[in-house]
Amino acid sequence: MLEVRSLDAHYGQAHILHGVAFALAERERIAVLGRNGAGKSTLLKSLMNAGPTVRGEVVLDGKPLGRTSASDRVRLGLSLVPEDRRIFTHITVAENIRLAQQGTERKAGLPTLAEVVAMFPMLKDLVTRMGGQLSGGQQQMLAVARSIAARPRLMLLDEPTEGLAPVIVEDMAAKVVQACEAYGTALVLAEQNIWFARQCTSRVMLLDSGSLVFSGSWAEFDASGALVERYLAV
Amino acid sequence: MSLYLYGLYNGLVLGLAIFLVSSGLTLAFGIMKIFNFAHGAFFMVGAYTAYAITGQEASSLFVFLGAAFIAALLIGSIGVLADLAVFRRLAGVPPEYTLMAAFGILLLSNGVSKIVFGQAVHTVYPPAVLGDFIDLGMPVSVYGLFIIAAGILVFATLEIGLNRLWFGKLVLAVARDPWMANVAGLQVQRLKLVSVVVSFALAGLAGGLLVANQALSLDLGHSYLLYAFCAVIVGGLGSVRGAFFASILFGLAESLNAVVLPGLPGIATYSLLIVLVLVRPQGLFPELSQ
Ligand SMILES: Nc1ncnc2c1ncn2[C@@H]1O[C@H](COP(=O)(O)OP(=O)(O)OP(=O)(O)O)[C@@H](O)[C@H]1O
Numbered sequence: 336m337l338e339v340r341s342l343d344a345h346y347g348q349a350h351i352l353h354g355v356a357f358a359l360a361e362r363e364r365i366a367v368l369g370r371n372g373a374g375k376s377t378l379l380k381s382l383m384n385a386g387p388t389v390r391g392e393v394v395l396d397g398k399p400l401g402r403t404s405a406s407d408r409v410r411l412g413l414s415l416v417p418e419d420r421r422i423f424t425h426i427t428v429a430e431n432i433r434l435a436q437q438g439t440e441r442k443a444g445l446p447t448l449a450e451v452v453a454m455f456p457m458l459k460d461l462v463t464r465m466g467g468q469l470s471g472g473q474q475q476m477l478a479v480a481r482s483i484a485a486r487p488r489l490m491l492l493d494e495p496t497e498g499l500a501p502v503i504v505e506d507m508a509a510k511v512v513q514a515c516e517a518y519g520t521a522l523v524l525a526e527q528n529i530w531f532a533r534q535c536t537s538r539v540m541l542l543d544s545g546s547l548v549f550s551g552s553w554a555e556f557d558a559s560g561a562l563v564e565r566y567l568a569v
Numbered sequence: 570m571s572l573y574l575y576g577l578y579n580g581l582v583l584g585l586a587i588f589l590v591s592s593g594l595t596l597a598f599g600i601m602k603i604f605n606f607a608h609g610a611f612f613m614v615g616a617y618t619a620y621a622i623t624g625q626e627a628s629s630l631f632v633f634l635g636a637a638f639i640a641a642l643l644i645g646s647i648g649v650l651a652d653l654a655v656f657r658r659l660a661g662v663p664p665e666y667t668l669m670a671a672f673g674i675l676l677l678s679n680g681v682s683k684i685v686f687g688q689a690v691h692t693v694y695p696p697a698v699l700g701d702f703i704d705l706g707m708p709v710s711v712y713g714l715f716i717i718a719a720g721i722l723v724f725a726t727l728e729i730g731l732n733r734l735w736f737g738k739l740v741l742a743v744a745r746d747p748w749m750a751n752v753a754g755l756q757v758q759r760l761k762l763v764s765v766v767v768s769f770a771l772a773g774l775a776g777g778l779l780v781a782n783q784a785l786s787l788d789l790g791h792s793y794l795l796y797a798f799c800a801v802i803v804g805g806l807g808s809v810r811g812a813f814f815a816s817i818l819f820g821l822a823e824s825l826n827a828v829v830l831p832g833l834p835g836i837a838t839y840s841l842l843i844v845l846v847l848v849r850p851q852g853l854f855p856e857l858s859q
C-alpha cells in the first residue's frame with residue numbers, strides 16, 4: 336500500500352534523511368530502529384508531510400502524495416502519533432478522541448467512545464478529565480488511543496514506550512497489535528525498545544545517520560548479530 | 570465619597586470600552602502569535618463606517634446598533650481579504666514577518682482612511698435613548714451603562730463560544746497547537762480564517778459602539794489601542810478572560826488616577842503595567858504556556 340522512493344528530508348540547511356526507500360504491504364507492520372538522532376522521527380514526519388522539507392516520492396495505493404498536506408493525508412488514512420504526544424490540554428480525553436475522529440471526516444466505521452475505552456481500559460475513569468491533567472503515561476496511552484479511534488489504514492507510531500512502566504509497555508504492545516489486527520491497520524513504528532518493537536512488528540529497518548543500513552525480518556536481524564553492536568550500542 | 574464612586578463608574582465604562590478593543594486583539598494574538606498593529610486602524614474605520622450610516626446622531630437605538638453591526642460585517646470582510654492575501658501566506662515563516670505585514674496593513678488602512686474620510690474631526694452623539702442621564706445618587710449616563718452591558722455581552726459570548734461550543738474548542742486547538750491540529754486532520758486554515766474574521770469584526774463592532782461622545786478623527790484608534798495592548802499583555806497573551814479583567818483593571822486605574830492624582834495623568838496605568846508585568850510576566854490567565 337505504501338511505497339517510499341529515494342526520500343530525502345531537510346530541516347532548513349540540515350540534510351537529515353538520505354535516499355530512504357522501502358515498501359509496506361497492506362496490514363504489514365514494520366519497526367524502524369536507530370540511535371538518538373538517527374532520523375526515525377524525521378522519517379515518520381516526512382511520511383506525514385508534517386515538518387521537514389521532503390524530496391523523493393511517497394506513494395500510497397499507487398498515487399504519489401506529492402505535497403498533500405498532513406490534514407489531507409489524515410483523510411487518506413494516515414495517522415501520526417508524535418513522540419511528544421501533543422494531547423490537547425484544554426479539552427477532555429473524550430473530546431481529544433472526538434477531535435481525532437472529526438479529522439478523518441468519515442462518518443461510518445469509526446469506533447464509539449465506549450469501544451475505544453474498552454480497548455484502552457486505562458482511560459476508563461479518565462474520559463471527562465482534561466487533557467492537561469493526565470500523567471505522562473496516561474497521555475501516551477491517549478495519544479495511541481486517539482490515533483486508533485480514527486481507524487487509520489496506516490499508523491505512524493513514534494516511540495510510544497517512552498516513559499512508560501514495564502508492565503504498561505507489555506500492555507501497550509498487546510494493544511497495538513490487537514488494534515492493528517482488528518482494524519486492518521498497517522504500522523510504521525519508530526522505537527528504541529527492541530523487545531517492544533519485536534512484539535509489534537514482523538519486519539525491521541535500521542536507520543543510521545539518516546540512511547537505511549538494514550531491512551529484513553526479525554530472524555534476519557537476529558542472524559546478523561553485529562548489527563546491534565554497530566548501530567544501536569552507544 | 571461620591572467622587573470616588575463616580576470614578577469607579579467611569580473606570581468601569583472605560584474598562585469595558587477597552588475590552589471591546591482588546592478582545593479582538595487578544596483573539597488575533599492567539600491565532601497568529603503577533604500583535605495585530607492594524608487593529609486600532611480597523612477600529613477607527615469601523616467608527617467612520619457607523620458614522621457614515623447614522624450621521625451625527627442615530628435616529629434610534631436600532632439604527633445605532635444596526636450601524637455597528639454593519640461596521641462589524643465590513644471590517645470582518647476586510648479580515649477575509651487580509652487573511653487570504655497576507656496572513657495565510659505568512660504561516661510558517663518567523664513571526665517578525667507577520668508583524669511587519671500587520672504594520673504594512675496599518676499604514677495602508679491609515680492612508681486609505683485619509684483619502685476616504687478626510688482630515689476633519691466629527692462629533693457624534695448617541696441616539697436619544699442612550700443620551701439621557703439617570704439619577705443613581707449621581708448622574709449616570711445611559712450610554713455608559715450601555716457600554717458596560719455591551720462589553721459584558723461580548724465577553725459572555727466569546728467565553729461561551731470558545732469554551733462551551735465544540736467549534737470554539739477546535740479554534741482553541743488550532744490556536745494552541747497548530748502543528749498537532751493539522752496532523753490530527755483539522756482544517757487549520759479554515760479555522761484560522763474564522764478567528765481572524767471574528768477578530769476583525771470585533772474591531773469594527775467596537776468602533777461602531779464607541780463612536781459616540783468622542784472626537785471622531787483619524788487618531789481615534791490610538792488611545793484605545795495603547796490600553797488594549799496593555800490589557801492583552803497583562804491578561805495573558807491570547808486569553809479573552811485575561812483581557813477582560815485586565816481591561817477593567819486599567820479602566821479603573823486610569824479613572825481613579827484622574828480623581829486621586831489629577832496632576833499626574835497616566836501614572837497609575839503605567840505603574841500598574843510595570844508592576845503586573847514584573848509580578849506576573851506570564852499574565853493573569855496564561856493561555857499559551859499550558
Ligand atoms: N526541527 C528540527 N530542526 C533542525 N534539526 C532537527 C529538527 N528536528 C530534528 N532535527 C535533527 O534531525 C536529526 C534526526 O532527528 P530525529 O528526531 O529524526 O531523530 P530520532 O531518530 O527520532 O531520535 P530520537 O530517538 O532521539 O527520537 C537530529 O540530528 C536532529 O538534531
Ligand SMILES: [Mg+2]
Binds near residue numbers: 493
Ligand atoms: Mg525521535
